[in-house]
Amino acid sequence: MSRISTVVLLAMLVLAGAMGLKTVATTHGDGSVLMANGTAPVPPTPWKNGTAPVPPTPWKNGTAPVPPTPW
Amino acid sequence: MPGPFEYTIWFVGALLEASVVVCSLLRGPFRRYFTLNLYMSMSFLVSAGRYLVFSRHGLMSSEYIYFYYYSDAILTICLYFALMGLYAIVFEELGAALKLRVFMMLLLIGTTLFSLSVVHQSEARMLTHYIVEISQNLYFVGLVLTYVLWAALLKLRESRVRVIQIVLSLGVYFSINAANYALHNAYPNLRVIWEYLPPAAGMFLPIAWIYAFVRFDDEARLTPARLAVVPR
Numbered sequence: 001m002s003r004i005s006t007v008v009l010l011a012m013l014v015l016a017g018a019m020g021l022k023t024v025a026t027t028h029g030d031g032s033v034l035m036a037n038g039t040a041p042v043p044p045t046p047w048k049n050g051t052a053p054v055p056p057t058p059w060k061n062g063t064a065p066v067p068p069t070p071w
Numbered sequence: 072m073p074g075p076f077e078y079t080i081w082f083v084g085a086l087l088e089a090s091v092v093v094c095s096l097l098r099g100p101f102r103r104y105f106t107l108n109l110y111m112s113m114s115f116l117v118s119a120g121r122y123l124v125f126s127r128h129g130l131m132s133s134e135y136i137y138f139y140y141y142s143d144a145i146l147t148i149c150l151y152f153a154l155m156g157l158y159a160i161v162f163e164e165l166g167a168a169l170k171l172r173v174f175m176m177l178l179l180i181g182t183t184l185f186s187l188s189v190v191h192q193s194e195a196r197m198l199t200h201y202i203v204e205i206s207q208n209l210y211f212v213g214l215v216l217t218y219v220l221w222a223a224l225l226k227l228r229e230s231r232v233r234v235i236q237i238v239l240s241l242g243v244y245f246s247i248n249a250a251n252y253a254l255h256n257a258y259p260n261l262r263v264i265w266e267y268l269p270p271a272a273g274m275f276l277p278i279a280w281i282y283a284f285v286r287f288d289d290e291a292r293l294t295p296a297r298l299a300v301v302p303r
Contacts, residue, residue, distance in 0.1 A: 026253075029256040037147060038084065039084030045140070
């Protein structure tokens, strides 16, 4: 039982370390994606097509202050 | 659009990936390092597939974008299995194969669950977000695992040159890409540097593995410094 716990603990430690490292690496990120496999030219991310400025979300028309939710 | 230089890097990189598998087949360690060869074979096939899609649809097409990111996730999973194979080789004498497999599979499942928890609120393109998130997270898990493996090599006083060469080159590869990514985020204006480092690292890895397969055989060992004969 203790061996299984040790294996689980180690796996969680590595996962936590990796995610911490990722957070540090993406601190000032602009949503770009790390691409590391192969030497092919990198396309834009699927949710970031083109270089045009991102429009506001459809449910946020105008510049008026947002009221609290009805509920 | 990529110019002649980018095309050259792309094709030389694909050729190098195929060369790793050929060298491994000719020199004999293909089965022993099967997962490494699987990664390189997949990498070559993906490069060929990317070229086909790219030449038909272009760089900015949805077809190329989706093919690129989905195939990248497959390659990262293959890279993870390559690391798993290296762990099995390093720890083979300790008889911990089962525990190792459980550890690696738990880590893989944990990473996929964590990725799902990150993207589960995405409404649009959830599958694509999920695939890219898994690829990113697995990459950083691989980075940490490579350093853990290197620490284990030092602790176990591993002296097989080929294994050391492969693990070290993998560490350099992971580190260059992760550092490049972090610095790219911190200094986005230096685009010229950040765009060329990943392809350079992508060429470095197959070259280092070809060197490991051609230059050393499986029994070649490092001579401990204290046993080396020093001429007086």
